[in-house]
Amino acid sequence: xxxxxxxxxxxxxxxxxxxxxxxxxxxxxxxxxxxxxxxxxxxxxxxxxxxxxxxxxxxxxxxxxxxxxxxxxxxxxxxxxxxxxxxxxxxxxxxxxxxxxxxxxxxxxxxxxxxxxxxxxxxxxxxxxxxxxxxxxxxxxxxxxxxxxxxxxxxxxxxxxxxxxxxxxxxxxxxxxxxxxxxxxxxxxxxxxxxxxxxxxxxxxxxxxxxxxxxxx
Numbered sequence: 001x002x003x004x005x006x007x008x009x010x011x012x013x014x015x016x017x018x019x020x021x022x023x024x025x026x027x028x029x030x031x032x033x034x035x036x037x038x039x040x041x042x043x044x045x046x047x048x049x050x051x052x053x054x055x056x057x058x059x060x061x062x063x064x065x066x067x068x069x070x071x072x073x074x075x076x077x078x079x080x081x082x083x084x085x086x087x088x089x090x091x092x093x094x095x096x097x098x099x100x101x102x103x104x105x106x107x108x109x110x111x112x113x114x115x116x117x118x119x120x121x122x123x124x125x126x127x128x129x130x131x132x133x134x135x136x137x138x139x140x141x142x143x144x145x146x147x148x149x150x151x152x153x154x155x156x157x158x159x160x161x162x163x164x165x166x167x168x169x170x171x172x173x174x175x176x177x178x179x180x181x182x183x184x185x186x187x188x189x190x191x192x193x194x195x196x197x198x199x200x201x202x203x204x205x206x207x208x209x210x211x212x213x214x215x216x217x
Contacts, residue, residue, distance in 0.1 A: 001075050002213065003043040005065050005119065007057060008082030011128065012048025016186040017196040023048065025200040033215070040215050053086040053099050054107035061111060065118050078212055079115040080203075082125035083108070084158055085189075088150040093143050097150065105157050112165050121212055123168035125203070127155040128195075131181035134188025146189055170206045172199050 006012050006023045014021015019028070027044035034041040047064045049056070065079065087099035087107075099107070108124070115122045130146045137144065155173065162169035175198050176184050176191075184195035191199065207213040 001041060001043065002078060003045070003068075003075050004078045004080065004213075005045045005047060005068065006080045006082070007047045007061060007064065008125070009048060009052040009057075009086055010050035010190060011085065011199075012046065012082045012125075013050050014046070014048065014196065015050060015190045017191065017193045019193065019196070021046070021048075022191075022196045022199040022203060025196060026204055029200075029204070030213075030215070042213070048082070051086065052083065054083050054104050054111065055099060057081070057083050058107050058110055058114075062114055062118070065115075069118065076121070077119035078121040078123070078207075079119040080123045080125060081108075081111055081115065083111070084127045084154045085146070085151065086144075088127070088146070088154040090145040090147065090150065091143055092145065101153060101157060104154060105161060108158060108161050109165065112161070112167060121168070123170055123207075123212065124158045124162045126158055126169060126171045126173055127151045128191065128199070129173050129176045129181060129185070131185050131188040134182070134185065136187040137189045168206075168210060168212070170203055172202050175199075175202045 012023055014024055019025055023046045030040055030042055045068055087104045089098050091098050112122055130148050130151055132148060159169050176195060184191060184198060186192040
């Protein structure tokens with residue numbers, strides 16, 4: 001049996017998807033198969049927290065995963081980390097990004113270091129896309145200014161770090177960018193149901209191809 005731990009921000013949590021987000025879609029897909037064939041059974045833990053950045057995720061990662069390891073020491077474990085969008089945000093009140101690129105890179109390396117002590121397989125999810133013309137999010141969070149340029153800079157850090165540390169990196173922005181942004185984003189920042197569905201398919205395809213999930217389905 002494989003146990004999967006998904007840690008991240010509101011994107012992992014599943015904000016604005018009527019089916020609970022891409023992680024819940026992944027679990028639902030395999031849970032339905034497991035009803036008829038127990039060989040498909042896997043445990044999925046969605047540990048996404050809205051508003052998380054790499055600093056807050058680093059503070060909670062070990063204490064979130066460790067209690068969910070009990071009685072499961074012999075099982076294969078996978079940790080999937082989706083983080084960076086909130087780190088990249090420009091905070092007018094700070095006159096800077098919420099977390100600098102240098103600190104973000106250090107935090108990601110620490111996240112991977114801790115994760116390797118807890119699981120045999122680690123993956124970083126790349127940062128998604130943003131519609132800078134959609135101002136809905138700014139209306140209720142004026143101190144959070146997102147930009148596509150910053151997203152790509154922080155995403156490159158994730159990609160580079162994954163390569164350096166020999167872990168998985170899953171690009172989700174390429175698939176999302178093939179669509180009109182209004183079709184995949186709810187408020188210009190968070191995915192809507194279609195966006196989450198695209199991420200679900202992208203992540204599932206990668207994990208199956210790389211053997212992180214053994215059952216193709």
